[in-house]
Amino acid sequence: ELKVEQNPLFLSMQEGKNYTIYCNYSTTSDRLYWYRQDPGKSLESLFVLLSNGAVKQEGRLMASLDTKARLSTLHITAAVHDLSATYFCAVENQGGKLIFGQGTELSVKP
Amino acid sequence: EPEVTQTPSHQVTQMGQEVILRCVPISNHLYFYWYRQILGQKVEFLVSFYNNEISEKSEIFDDQFSVERPDGSNFTLKIRSTKLEDSAMYFCASSESASSYEQYFGPGTRLTVT
Numbered sequence: 001e002l003k004v005e006q007n008p009l010f011l012s013m014q015e016g017k018n019y020t021i022y023c024n025y026s027t028t029s030d031r032l033y034w035y036r037q038d039p040g041k042s043l044e045s046l047f048v049l050l051s052n053g054a055v056k057q058e059g060r061l062m063a064s065l066d067t068k069a070r071l072s073t074l075h076i077t078a079a080v081h082d083l084s085a086t087y088f089c090a091v092e093n094q095g096g097k098l099i100f101g102q103g104t105e106l107s108v109k110p
Numbered sequence: 111e112p113e114v115t116q117t118p119s120h121q122v123t124q125m126g127q128e129v130i131l132r133c134v135p136i137s138n139h140l141y142f143y144w145y146r147q148i149l150g151q152k153v154e155f156l157v158s159f160y161n162n163e164i165s166e167k168s169e170i171f172d173d174q175f176s177v178e179r180p181d182g183s184n185f186t187l188k189i190r191s192t193k194l195e196d197s198a199m200y201f202c203a204s205s206e207s208a209s210s211y212e213q214y215f216g217p218g219t220r221l222t223v224t
Contacts, residue, residue: 035215
């Protein structure tokens with residue numbers, strides 16, 4: 001059974017600092033997705049990573065995928081308050097279903 | 111930009127009642143999904159649907175649950191006899207294909223069972 005684990009689960013950062021969220025998964029997959037969720041809202045797609053070594057960047061966020069290590073990272077550069085949200089990674093299992101991590105609740109403080 | 115829509119946004123029901131949650135997927139998408147998220151917890155897969163039949167379902171998706179595509183645009187999730195533990199946010203998602211294609215999520219329906 002595919003398991004997906006994120007860490008940390010809670011992250012309090014100061015504005016301007018850098019940090020990384022980790023997503024580990026238990027079985028072979030080369031398709032991984034990152035989503036952002038604001039409180040009470042739906043899931044907003046951030047990145048789609050479809051192959052080993054994939055790296056994607058959008059603004060202050062950069063995601064990478066290492067399928068051999070079964071690890072994806074979401075790196076935050078020079079955090080700003082607007083990035084405060086919960087971030088989920090999701091690994092695609094056979095048939096297209098997504099298995100989500102527990103989520104990382106990010107709080108960026110001035 | 112096309113989007114997945116869901117109605118209602120919030121549904122309050124009494125235990126034992128039937129509820130139907132509705133979704134309109136993106137029009138050229140062929141694969142449809144329901145997920146749920148209990149408050150403060152992770153998102154969990156319920157069921158996937160393609161070509162008018164269930165492709166896969168999770169252990170959560172027991173005999174109380176059913177899905178249907180009654181016409182060319184709607185995709186529904188029915189819970190026959192709701193329990194307190196069914197209280198959650200239910201998200202519909204759709205994608206062009208089953209694999210390596212982004213799933214687009216709807217805004218969700220918050221179901222409260224009292």
